Amino acid sequence: xxxxxERQREMLRQMQTIRRFEERASDDYHGGxxxxxxxxxxxxxxxxxxxxxxxxxDDQIISTHxxxxxxxxxxxxxxxxMAELYxxxxxxxxxxxxxxxxxxxxxxMLGANGIVAGGIAIVTGAGLAAQLDGKGRVAVSFFGxxxxxxxxxxxxLNIAAAWKLPVIFVxxxxxxxxQTSAAETHAQEDIAAxxxxxxxxxxxxxxxDVLAVHGAAAKAVARARAGEGPTLIECKTYRWxxxxxxxxxxxxxxxxxxEVWLKKDPIARLVAHLKSQQGQLTDAEWQEMxxxxxxxxxxxxxxxxxxxxxxxxAALEDVFAS
Amino acid sequence: xxxxxxxxxxxxxxxxxxxxxxxxxxxxxxxxxxGVFGQYRGLVAEFGPERIADTPISxxxxxxxxxxxxxxxxxxxxxxxxxxxxxxxxxxxVNQAAKARFMFGGQARVPMVIRxxxxxxxxxxxxxxxxxxxxxxxxxxxxxxxxxxxxxxKGLLKSAIRCDDPVVYMEHKDLWQVPDDVPDGPxxxxxxxxxxxxxxxxxCTIVTWSRMLSVALQAAGALAKDGLEAEVIDLRTLWxxxxxxxxxxxxxxxxxxxxxxxxxxxxxxxxxxxxxAEELGPRLKAPIRRLxxxxxxxAYSPPLEDVLRVTADSIADTAKRLCASG
Ligand SMILES: Cc1ncc(C[n+]2csc(CCOP(=O)(O)OP(=O)(O)O)c2C)c(N)n1
Ligand SMILES: [Mg+2]
Numbered sequence: 001x002x003x004x005x006e007r008q009r010e011m012l013r014q015m016q017t018i019r020r021f022e023e024r025a026s027d028d029y030h031g032g033x034x035x036x037x038x039x040x041x042x043x044x045x046x047x048x049x050x051x052x053x054x055x056x057x058d059d060q061i062i063s064t065h066x067x068x069x070x071x072x073x074x075x076x077x078x079x080x081x082m083a084e085l086y087x088x089x090x091x092x093x094x095x096x097x098x099x100x101x102x103x104x105x106x107x108x109m110l111g112a113n114g115i116v117a118g119g120i121a122i123v124t125g126a127g128l129a130a131q132l133d134g135k136g137r138v139a140v141s142f143f144g145x146x147x148x149x150x151x152x153x154x155x156x157l158n159i160a161a162a163w164k165l166p167v168i169f170v171x172x173x174x175x176x177x178x179q180t181s182a183a184e185t186h187a188q189e190d191i192a193a194x195x196x197x198x199x200x201x202x203x204x205x206x207x208x209d210v211l212a213v214h215g216a217a218a219k220a221v222a223r224a225r226a227g228e229g230p231t232l233i234e235c236k237t238y239r240w241x242x243x244x245x246x247x248x249x250x251x252x253x254x255x256x257x258x259e260v261w262l263k264k265d266p267i268a269r270l271v272a273h274l275k276s277q278q279g280q281l282t283d284a285e286w287q288e289m290x291x292x293x294x295x296x297x298x299x300x301x302x303x304x305x306x307x308x309x310x311x312x313x314a315a316l317e318d319v320f321a322s
Numbered sequence: 323x324x325x326x327x328x329x330x331x332x333x334x335x336x337x338x339x340x341x342x343x344x345x346x347x348x349x350x351x352x353x354x355x356x357g358v359f360g361q362y363r364g365l366v367a368e369f370g371p372e373r374i375a376d377t378p379i380s381x382x383x384x385x386x387x388x389x390x391x392x393x394x395x396x397x398x399x400x401x402x403x404x405x406x407x408x409x410x411x412x413x414x415x416v417n418q419a420a421k422a423r424f425m426f427g428g429q430a431r432v433p434m435v436i437r438x439x440x441x442x443x444x445x446x447x448x449x450x451x452x453x454x455x456x457x458x459x460x461x462x463x464x465x466x467x468x469x470x471x472x473x474x475x476k477g478l479l480k481s482a483i484r485c486d487d488p489v490v491y492m493e494h495k496d497l498w499q500v501p502d503d504v505p506d507g508p509x510x511x512x513x514x515x516x517x518x519x520x521x522x523x524x525x526c527t528i529v530t531w532s533r534m535l536s537v538a539l540q541a542a543g544a545l546a547k548d549g550l551e552a553e554v555i556d557l558r559t560l561w562x563x564x565x566x567x568x569x570x571x572x573x574x575x576x577x578x579x580x581x582x583x584x585x586x587x588x589x590x591x592x593x594x595x596x597x598x599a600e601e602l603g604p605r606l607k608a609p610i611r612r613l614x615x616x617x618x619x620x621a622y623s624p625p626l627e628d629v630l631r632v633t634a635d636s637i638a639d640t641a642k643r644l645c646a647s648g
Contacts, residue, residue: 035445036622087445087623098447098622114449115407116379149378150410177379179355185378252355315629316618 050213067112146177207235350401477512
């Protein structure tokens with residue numbers, strides 16, 4: 001079932017928020033106010049938003065090194081996200097994590113993760129806990145095409161399938177793992193095809209079509225809640241920017257390939273769809289929505305800048321329970 | 323001599339060894355694109371994708387397959403990108419590579435190099451900053467190398483590749499762009515297990531390795547202004563380590579500081595300190611001091627990260643206090 005027009009506009013707002021947030025984050029990274037590494041999700045917004053639009057607040061997700069989109073789609077607070085990137089005390093991780101480790105356990109966001117495939121087994125455990133709980137909660141693992149070549153992917157799918165865990169495995173196939181193309185690292189082009197080997201459904205969706213992603217995720221979530229077990233959803237998508245904002249790794253992707261994908265902008269696509277439906281979105285409304293989004297980002301930056309850096313003692317806190 | 327970077331030095335080393343010995347090959351993620359730090363740049367053009375192999379993100383199998391390829395006669399150089407990621411392949415390294423020779427009664431040999439860069443690299447946070455060299459020194463069967471200069475990153479890498487045992491080779495991420503005078507030509511080898519006196523002195527001994535060498539030398543410079551002569555020893559190789567060089571030095575100076583970036587607790591500095599205490603205890607003029615990170619994961623925000631860093635000031639202050647006593 002298609003989400004209501006109002007719901008679709010909310011999905012649009014979230015996608016635009018992810019994009020504007022990251023445009024700002026990369027600017028401020030290059031300006032020196034944000035440190036370390038920032039991996040941008042721009043171009044892939046429809047995956048996080050499409051999937052998370054089917055989840056409840058207490059459902060759990062786990063993210064990757066490219067995590068801002070998953071955070072925002074699950075409902076994270078922009079102020080605390082930006083403050084974390086700025087390394088401030090008011091950030092989600094008190095400045096200890098940075099871009100690669102933003103988490104909000106209060107909304108079921110179990111963290112971005114710096115270890116490729118590191119989250120897949122962990123969220124399988126969250127699914128196991130949900131099954132033990134019996135309250136119908138589900139757990140979602142986001143991971144890349146690259147991560148699908150690591151052992152935890154295979155071991156997690158197998159266990160989740162064998163135990164019928166309420167887990168949804170969402171592969172964001174953006175065709176590259178850092179600098180290496182997916183075509184060079186696995187012989188079977190479709191990651192979803194692997195699901196068959198584990199005895200679970202494997203679904204391919206256009207990852208730049210948020211409504212298609214929503215539809216596939218809704219089905220997988222319903223199946224998981226009904227106790228029928230996991231689903232692997234492969235979202236075909238593309239990142240617009242280089243692997244990381246840190247410039248140690250050149251971007252080898254062909255120019256023409258990038259151009260083709262820029263034309264498949266998931267946001268422009270939903271805008272066009274809404275505009276084509278009588279009375280669902282006007283140009284003026286869309287511009288106003290973007291202005292609001294930008295105001296939210298501006299506010300988050302203001303919050304981050306006015307927040308203090310953590311006190312040095314904090315470096316030694318949170319290591320143990322007491 | 324040529325003035326080249328730490329990164330260029332190891333690139334030259336690998337290329338030279340691959341020309342010299344067709345059994346040498348490298349595997350890891352993005353190697354065909356030059357590697358994450360450019361330390362494989364251009365090699366695929368010369369040696370082809372069979373010998374500069376781009377792997378999937380499959381650390382356990384990268385390491386395990388290299389062990390297998392080594393057991394049957396090739397000499398793999400494994401790239402793990404960050405020492406943090408090598409933890410995904412510790413079984414293959416510790417249970418397999420390190421033990422094969424012994425377990426199979428000397429029939430097997432595992433001539434492989436496992437490159438896994440260590441260290442803080444501004445604000446890379448807890449999963450991309452660790453210095454885990456001490457762990458591997460605990461494992462019988464592993465050689466552990468921590469080059470501090472470009473010259474050593476050439477000479478030690480070449481020796482590591484020629485070594486018939488598994489060598490955990492830990493470059494430091496903050497050193498890639500640091501230049502140094504490096505001997506030209508394929509014959510520059512630095513033997514494994516030989517320390518280097520980076521600066522001679524008679525008042526105290528500072529033992530260090532990896533990136534901490536430059537910090538220790540800075541401290542020694544500051545101490546010189548106060549009329550104190552510190553001897554700075556770069557261990558270069560942590561296993562086997564040059565006990566004799568350290569004992570000889572401390573026998574002369576009577577004072578020892580071990581400076582490391584890693585967590586102090588159970589770090590390799592503890593081994594150095596204990597050895598010196600056992601061998602020279604009564605002859606020491608002052609207690610041995612270990613400097614390193616407090617026992618906390620490495621935080622992202624710069625002011626927090628800085629809490630964990632050993633600075634030249636802290637080394638110099640410690641040295642002054644030691645020299646004031648005794
Ligand atoms: C275990 C591990 N190996 C390697 C890396 C380095 N690394 C970080 S992101 C990345 C590529 C990941 O590709 P993919 O899973 O497709 O995600 P994408 O970046 O395309 O979103 C690599 C190799 C890492 N962080 N962890
Ligand atoms: Mg990818």
